[in-house]
Amino acid sequence: MARPHAAPGQRHGPPMLARNVTHFMRLLREAGFPLSPAHAADALQALQLVDIGRRDEVRAALAALVLSGPDQRPLFDAAFDLFWRDPDWEGKLRALLLPRVDAGAPPPRRSNRLADALAAQVPPGLRAPPEPGQAERFSAPLTFSDQERLAQRDFETLSAEEWRALRHLVRARRTRLAMQHTRRLRTAASGCRADVRASARLAVRQQGEWMRWKFRRRVERRPPLVLLLDISGSMSQYSRAVLYFCHALMQSRERLSVFLFGTRLTNITRSLRERDPDEAVEAISSHVRDWAGGTRIGAALASFNREWARRVLAGRATVLLVTDGLDHEHIDLLDSEMARLRRFAHRIIWLNPLLRFAGFTPRARGVQAILPHVDALRSAHNLDSLFALEALLTDDAGRAAVPHPPAAHAAPTHQEEPRPWK
Structure with missing residues (x-):
């Protein structure tokens, strides 16, 4: 029997509810929920067992399927209300991206993860047709070549849109260090x-x-990992990118302790346990007073060695020191505190963004004071350099790649291209 022809404008495929549920589950997955395509099929079966006309039953059925912790509830409620209530959800999306202040009140708390997911997942059927004489805009996700190109870009040269894409790349990557x-x-x-x-x-x-x-x-x-991150003015862009990378490590259940230092030392390990990386970095930026200010590396290391070293540097801990080393005050204090930190830590890896320059030489006094006490020197100016730490932080690879610290006032050797030390 011949199949009848479809009427003009009629579509073949699943009904509208099934398409909307599938798209809603895809939206939650882009917002960070650990979902698979099987969750969409389970959601359609669950909606057959409840009253589809009652909003509270539909919300409870979908929440029972997708929620794995109480910290995901606010994001799920915001996505559910935005997706299933207002037909002008693109206008709501613009409101999320551009919050307003009404009657002098502070702007409402917004979720950047939800806004980014909505911006990336607007279905073609729900887009408003372009007005006559107005150009239609097309958006496409990053291709593999775009991701490689973005991973090689310097953090200081990224635009706002590139920063959003970079945060998505870091968030989607789950780093697992060696046991x-x-x-x-x-x-x-x-x-x-x-x-x-x-x-x-x-x-x-x-x-x-x-x-x-x-x-x-x-x-x-899991071997413990301690991060000492410089947040001075010359390191602000690189520090923000490293914080997103550390948030991914924290979500992977790594034994990580994070300390920020500019003119003082601040422990932010508890703040990084927030599930949303944007909210975590925003809370850290507002909590730390000396963000993008001056730097006192020697005094910060002295505070760390006195108050935290014996507590967090046990069990063959690795210290990641992220700084450019441009400190011109109290060089003797910096030298002595680095020597003391070397006795506490199992190994010290220095991540210096200045290594992005091919002709970099350790002429600054702060750099010369730090160099004799580190086990390895690496760059930290783009995403590829941060992802390269995964092989370095494993126990076997790290033991082979990290040489013994050289003699005093000599540059440490490493397995990258040779650099003209002077």
Whole structure:
């Protein structure tokens, strides 16, 4: 039997509700929810079991499927109200991106993750037709080449739109550092290390019959990581990018402690545990008073060694020092505090954005004071340089790539291209 022709304007495919539910689940996934395409099918089945005419039942059914923690509830409620209530949701999107102040009151709290997801996921069927004589705008997601090009751009040269795309790249990447083997042993179902005592006790309970063996294996743990981040005026753009990278590490459940220093030392580890990276960085910027100000590296290291070193540098901890080293005051204090930090830490990796220049030489007094005490020197001026830390921070790769600290006032060697040290 021949299939009848569709009427003009009629579409073949799932009904409108199924398309809207699928698009809503895709919107939540772009906003950061850990969802898969199977969640859309589960949502359609769940809506068949509730009264579709009652808004509270639909909200509760979808929330039960997608929420995995109480911190996701505000973002889900905002996305649900915006997507399912107002037909002019593009106007609401513009309101999210450009908040207004009414009657002198502070602007409402907004979610950049939701605004970015809505901007990237406007369906073609819901776009308003362009007016006569007005050019139609097209938006496309970043291609693979665009991502590679953006990852190689210097942080100081990025525009506002490129910063949004870079934050999406960092947020979508889940960094997993290598596990570290310890000397402790624990019970295992199989392996090559037999637990004779446990096997003998099991044989006694079975009337002397040696039925099976018990095994043990080494306990693995995540090595601690401590970040000392310079937030002076010359480092403000690079510091913001490193904070987004650290937020991704924190969401990957890494043992990370983050300290900011300009003219004083500030512990922001608790603030980075906020699920939304934009809200976390905004809260940190408003909380830290010396953001984009001066720098006193020696005094900040002295405060860290005195108050925090014994608490956070246990268990073969690695210290990431992110600074340009341009400090001209109290060089003797900087030298002595770096030597003290070297005795506390398992290894120190210096991330210097000035290495982006091919002719960089350590002529500044602060740079010469830091160099003898670090194990490796790397750049931190673009996204590729930050992602390259993943191989360096693993235990085996780091042991092979990080050489022993050189003699005093000599530049550390590394496996990148040779640089003309003077």
